[in-house]
Amino acid sequence: MTRLRALDPARHGALRLDRARGAAGRRLVPVGRGEIAPLVADMPLLFAKDAQTGRFEPVALLGLVEPVNLFVSPAGYHATSQPGAAGLTALRLDAGGVDGLAVDEADPSLGTTGEPLFVDGRAGHWRAALDAALSDVTAGRALADGYARRGLLRRLSVVLSMDDGQEQVLDGLYGVAEEALAALPDADVVAMHRADELAPAAVLTASLAQVERLRQLHNARFPQQIAAIRLAIGD
Amino acid sequence: MLNDYALGGRERDLRNTADDPERAISQIVVVGGGSAGWIAACRLAAAARRSGSDVAVTLVESAKVPTVGVGEGTWPTMRNTLAKIGLSETEFVRGCDAAFKQGARFVGWADGAPGDSYYHPLNPPAGAPEVDLAPYWQRRPGGADFAEWVDYQATLCDAGLAPKAITMPEYAGQANYAYHLDAGKFARLLHDHAVTTLGVTHVVGDIARAEMADNGDIASVVLADGRLIAGDLFVDCSGFAALLIGGVYDVPFRSCRDVMFADRAVAMQVPYDDPDDPVTCHTVATAQTAGWIWDIGLWTRRGIGHVYSSAHQSDEAAEATLRRYIGPAAEKLSARVLRIDAGHRARFWQNNCVAVGLSAGFVEPLEASALMLIEASMDAIADRLPRTRGAVDTAARQFNAAFTHHWARIIEFLKLHYAITRRTDSAFWRDHADPATWPDGLAERLALWRDHPPAAVDFDHAREVFGWPSYQYVLHGMNYPTRYPRPDATPDAALAQRWIARNERVRAEAMQRLPKHRDLLRAVREHGMQTV
Numbered sequence: 001m002t003r004l005r006a007l008d009p010a011r012h013g014a015l016r017l018d019r020a021r022g023a024a025g026r027r028l029v030p031v032g033r034g035e036i037a038p039l040v041a042d043m044p045l046l047f048a049k050d051a052q053t054g055r056f057e058p059v060a061l062l063g064l065v066e067p068v069n070l071f072v073s074p075a076g077y078h079a080t081s082q083p084g085a086a087g088l089t090a091l092r093l094d095a096g097g098v099d100g101l102a103v104d105e106a107d108p109s110l111g112t113t114g115e116p117l118f119v120d121g122r123a124g125h126w127r128a129a130l131d132a133a134l135s136d137v138t139a140g141r142a143l144a145d146g147y148a149r150r151g152l153l154r155r156l157s158v159v160l161s162m163d164d165g166q167e168q169v170l171d172g173l174y175g176v177a178e179e180a181l182a183a184l185p186d187a188d189v190v191a192m193h194r195a196d197e198l199a200p201a202a203v204l205t206a207s208l209a210q211v212e213r214l215r216q217l218h219n220a221r222f223p224q225q226i227a228a229i230r231l232a233i234g235d
Numbered sequence: 236m237l238n239d240y241a242l243g244g245r246e247r248d249l250r251n252t253a254d255d256p257e258r259a260i261s262q263i264v265v266v267g268g269g270s271a272g273w274i275a276a277c278r279l280a281a282a283a284r285r286s287g288s289d290v291a292v293t294l295v296e297s298a299k300v301p302t303v304g305v306g307e308g309t310w311p312t313m314r315n316t317l318a319k320i321g322l323s324e325t326e327f328v329r330g331c332d333a334a335f336k337q338g339a340r341f342v343g344w345a346d347g348a349p350g351d352s353y354y355h356p357l358n359p360p361a362g363a364p365e366v367d368l369a370p371y372w373q374r375r376p377g378g379a380d381f382a383e384w385v386d387y388q389a390t391l392c393d394a395g396l397a398p399k400a401i402t403m404p405e406y407a408g409q410a411n412y413a414y415h416l417d418a419g420k421f422a423r424l425l426h427d428h429a430v431t432t433l434g435v436t437h438v439v440g441d442i443a444r445a446e447m448a449d450n451g452d453i454a455s456v457v458l459a460d461g462r463l464i465a466g467d468l469f470v471d472c473s474g475f476a477a478l479l480i481g482g483v484y485d486v487p488f489r490s491c492r493d494v495m496f497a498d499r500a501v502a503m504q505v506p507y508d509d510p511d512d513p514v515t516c517h518t519v520a521t522a523q524t525a526g527w528i529w530d531i532g533l534w535t536r537r538g539i540g541h542v543y544s545s546a547h548q549s550d551e552a553a554e555a556t557l558r559r560y561i562g563p564a565a566e567k568l569s570a571r572v573l574r575i576d577a578g579h580r581a582r583f584w585q586n587n588c589v590a591v592g593l594s595a596g597f598v599e600p601l602e603a604s605a606l607m608l609i610e611a612s613m614d615a616i617a618d619r620l621p622r623t624r625g626a627v628d629t630a631a632r633q634f635n636a637a638f639t640h641h642w643a644r645i646i647e648f649l650k651l652h653y654a655i656t657r658r659t660d661s662a663f664w665r666d667h668a669d670p671a672t673w674p675d676g677l678a679e680r681l682a683l684w685r686d687h688p689p690a691a692v693d694f695d696h697a698r699e700v701f702g703w704p705s706y707q708y709v710l711h712g713m714n715y716p717t718r719y720p721r722p723d724a725t726p727d728a729a730l731a732q733r734w735i736a737r738n739e740r741v742r743a744e745a746m747q748r749l750p751k752h753r754d755l756l757r758a759v760r761e762h763g764m765q766t767v
Contacts, residue, residue: 053762054401153767172402174767234767 032136
């Protein structure tokens, strides 16, 4: 549930934004192109389709069974790095608000901890942070578009074997098709390398091993244990 | 002279080698453009590419003959056809003004009373073929319509929802779907794809005559300007002119006017009042005094036409009926009249010539069978292309047997829509309901289907063009009286209940998940669909 309001110093002047608590209730957040390398140390990076456009975008998988971000706990944020968009889920662009911003008053990252929303009555630093994050996410989408055009994406499902014998499947995820990547003509490989599209493909694939870390984080928090986790390749 | 025109240096004098059974089928000539010709050329060329064969495809069409442009509704089979020729669904939707189609709603066919309508969705009934829900529906509580009760697609249509979301890959949907399209744009898109991507040679010219080989095969067609196009196999897609199957081989035409009375159609292209008007996601077929009106929604316009019997209504009255249906929007629009010569060839494949499309036959577009028959024909031809001349006769025998059967079943199925009507308001409907006008076997089947739902065992072929689910949708949609066994006397009751419950779950999920049809079309045009 969101509660969007144009940013208003009279209403929001005392609020603070705690990036560490951003995206606490999300399993997926978009990832910027420049974040792929640092994030791979912590979390699996895949692709998902935007619900409005159907276009692919890189995403970080943050949760498994429950709609929660396993890296966020009441004690804070527990990973080496955080997707930029995850720390800014409380902010939106809105021409009617101060510095062109709106806030989601229901977002858990808004409250009494973290950085102040306003400095000297302005929120320009947040606007700059949001613009930078959006720009990086846009670059990530362009990277995904390029992979999709070359037929390099394939469906991936995360299959959870629960300790009660049941199986749960997370669908709607995609990864780099390694066979298709390996089969690319030489000229395409060189072109991708020159465009810095090749290395991210390898890094994204390597990040998939981090699903095991999510399983461990889940089991540390929830009574229903995940006995095993694996990735299943779709069509 | 036979060699006036060079086709990639592969022209040959076939007159004296045509009866060599080992002669390879390597040059295929498609005569005629339009939807049929270009689908044929694309399917043949794509199949050749896929198999790595050296088959070359040439399409020759006249610049003077306009395409008829019939067939603006497809079956779901079109998704396979487009995928087989390597055309992206995004490109197709954008290039053909296309929209998604989830079935047809028949208005006024059962008795013509207010509220008389039923759906023939493209989804099969839930549980098919594992379980037949018809006997359970017969004793359903609350009197729900058959299509509503056994499937959820009618609900989507009523709500104006699309069969898929933008996040679903090309050619995949939550619900089964086909397309509505602009036939002229479709032919142009296929032309571009055939020529630029699939390597089809396109020749523009008027065919003057055919050169015959000693064994009766067509060796080549000669154009009015003297150019000659030789081939091993000729696909006659020349429309109603039937230049080869009729003009060269004089294969008799079997009229079915005594069964299917409609012999005219008058059509209009109606722009939307507002570009954001909803796009209907199904065909609406509304019964009229002497025929019926089709109404299909494309991205920019509706295609609306009145199919009628000139023996029961004058052309002027038929056009007036159409204009009344459309309303004020029709005032500035001109109407186009089409003649329907209902029937088909006695044989479709003669020697090395096979007729596809209107040259093979035509019948009123009540179940959008025109494009489907082209696709089915090309599946049979392209997927089992004879490698040598010696194999052609076997292919021809199989093809003729299969399509003679298909035509009989199509005519029977279309007649079914009329035969069980309770309308008596005009001679058109009374004549249709007269068993004397029914094709052989329909009366017998209808008697059978009073006691038992249509089932696979009622049909001769494993792959019928209209299977038992379609018969059930029409029979039960029109409230054909039945007396099926009590459901509690059948062993599948628990299974049926599970499928009914599952259908309700899927319906609720689909209503939640799927977008408005126009919103999906807009998203496809703006963002495209992904291939995975």
